[in-house]
Amino acid sequence: MHSRCERELAVTxxxxxxxxxxxxxxxxxxxTGIALLRCGGLFAAIRIPAGIVQAAAGTEDPKRIGVYLxxxxxxxxxxxxxxxxxxxxxxxxxxxxxxxxxxxxPEAECLGSGCFLGVxxxxxxxxxxxxxxxxxxxxxxxxxxxxxxxxxxxxxxRYQRALGERRAAEADEDGHG
Numbered sequence: 001m002h003s004r005c006e007r008e009l010a011v012t013x014x015x016x017x018x019x020x021x022x023x024x025x026x027x028x029x030x031x032t033g034i035a036l037l038r039c040g041g042l043f044a045a046i047r048i049p050a051g052i053v054q055a056a057a058g059t060e061d062p063k064r065i066g067v068y069l070x071x072x073x074x075x076x077x078x079x080x081x082x083x084x085x086x087x088x089x090x091x092x093x094x095x096x097x098x099x100x101x102x103x104x105x106p107e108a109e110c111l112g113s114g115c116f117l118g119v120x121x122x123x124x125x126x127x128x129x130x131x132x133x134x135x136x137x138x139x140x141x142x143x144x145x146x147x148x149x150x151x152x153x154x155x156x157x158r159y160q161r162a163l164g165e166r167r168a169a170e171a172d173e174d175g176h177g
Contacts, residue, residue, distance in 0.1 A: 007139070008122045008137075011137075011141055012029075013141070014042065014141035014142065015035075015037060015042075019036070019038065020036075029121040033120055033132065034118045034119065034121075034132050036116050037116065037118075038115075038116055039092070039095075039112055039113065039116065039117055040095065040114065042092060043089045043090065043091065044091065044094045044110055044111060045088065045111045045117050046094070046108055047087055047108060047109045048085065048086045048087075048088065048107070049084065049107055049108075051157075052153075052154055052158055053153070054157075055157045055158075055161035055164065056154075056160055057069070062079075062135070063127065066127075066135040069086075069135050069153075070136045072152075072153055073146065073153055074145065074146060075089060075138075075143060076136055076138040076139075076144065077135045078120050078132060079127075080118070080132050081132070081133075086135070087111075087117065088145045088153075089138070089144050090110070090145050090150060096112070097147060099151060100112075100147070105154055105155075106158065107158065118132065120134060125137055
């Protein structure tokens with residue numbers, strides 16, 4: 001059993017291995033809380049619009065969304081609250097899977113080789129305090145989301161959002177008819 005501090009330190013070192021310049025990335029984390037890391041070597045990232053994640057979770061509450069994501073994708077996810085995009089870290093090979101390489105998953109995108117991503121430092125887990133924060137922190141080095149689970153999350157979120165839109169349209173029609 002490792003302490004939270006030991007786990008965060010191990011995750012920090014693992015993530016920093018994806019930086020072009022580890023010292024510069026460490027300095028970025030210390031100064032801004034976000035470091036630019038390269039996708040496609042250690043990990044890839046699936047970018048998902050917040051509306052899809054919120055529809056799947058059935059809530060806009062950040063803490064409840066974090067609990068939901070932890071149960072569903074079983075891996076690290078962070079959000080950029082300004083762009084309203086979630087990022088699920090997945091194995092680097094994900095970008096070569098047919099559904100991601102051929103962009104068959106509508107509204108979500110896999111960031112692989114050739115992409116760089118602003119990643120929050122592992123200790124940033126409080127939604128009220130930070131623009132970028134981990135909804136689901138990394139459990140350990142290399143502990144990533146299942147690409148299939150992320151695909152299912154996106155499909156379910158799209159379905160729930162469409163269902164909600166359909167119900168709203170029906171209610172609007174009933175109200176005016």
